[in-house]
Amino acid sequence: MNLRVRQLGLQDYEPTWQAMQQFTDGRNEHTEDEVWLLQHPRVFTLGKAGKPEHLLNTGDIPVVQVDRGGQVTYHAPGQLIAYLLLDIHRLGIGVRELVTRLENAIIDVLSEYGITAVSRRDAPGVYVDDKKIAALGLRIRHGRCFHGIALNVDMDLEPFDRINPCGYEGLKVTQIADLAEVNFETLSQQLLSSLGRQLKYSQLIEVKE
Numbered sequence: 001m002n003l004r005v006r007q008l009g010l011q012d013y014e015p016t017w018q019a020m021q022q023f024t025d026g027r028n029e030h031t032e033d034e035v036w037l038l039q040h041p042r043v044f045t046l047g048k049a050g051k052p053e054h055l056l057n058t059g060d061i062p063v064v065q066v067d068r069g070g071q072v073t074y075h076a077p078g079q080l081i082a083y084l085l086l087d088i089h090r091l092g093i094g095v096r097e098l099v100t101r102l103e104n105a106i107i108d109v110l111s112e113y114g115i116t117a118v119s120r121r122d123a124p125g126v127y128v129d130d131k132k133i134a135a136l137g138l139r140i141r142h143g144r145c146f147h148g149i150a151l152n153v154d155m156d157l158e159p160f161d162r163i164n165p166c167g168y169e170g171l172k173v174t175q176i177a178d179l180a181e182v183n184f185e186t187l188s189q190q191l192l193s194s195l196g197r198q199l200k201y202s203q204l205i206e207v208k209e
Contacts, residue, residue, distance in 0.1 A: 071167030078155030
């Protein structure tokens with residue numbers, strides 16, 4: 001199976017979310033899976049399990065209520081986002097296995113930078129020394145998923161102090177740039193390769209926009 005790759009650069013959140021929904025609703029059993037790599041301008045997103053009390057002091061940063069799982073998180077330039085538009089029935093895996101493989105893809109990439117990271121059964125995502133370095137949230141519709149993962153690379157982390165990240169009071173966050181030297185474009189390719197291995201795609205095909 002092939003995985004089509006779209007490099008989308010900096011994209012506003014809401015039009016991208018709508019595009020994911022349209023892709024998922026319009027696909028059929030022959031549609032190839034896709035991964036979209038991008039960054040968003042500053043925005044808080046509140047998932048289906050999100051509670052307003054976890055928004056502490058959002059200030060001038062917009063808040064968008066969305067249809068993914070999970071609680072509240074923050075996106076901004078310098079964070080690498082991979083949206084996974086996959087037919088998980090065709091992949092032959094369940095949701096828990098998908099989450100594990102996505103977490104492992106990130107853990108494997110971080111290991112290339114000498115960073116030891118782990119997942120937590122009680123709180124999806126990836127952690128370094130109990131600080132969250134990557135968030136994960138998905139929506140499954142008729143056996144097909146969208147949304148995905150957000151990896152903190154080199155960004156302003158201050159706005160995370162304005163929320164309870166993923167609904168956990170006092171949860172601290174970190175990023176690769178505070179732990180190792182990193183090039184954003186190189187990291188993007190490393191994450192793509194790791195996702196391809198974990199999800200067992202035979203080929204990654206770059207789609208030119």
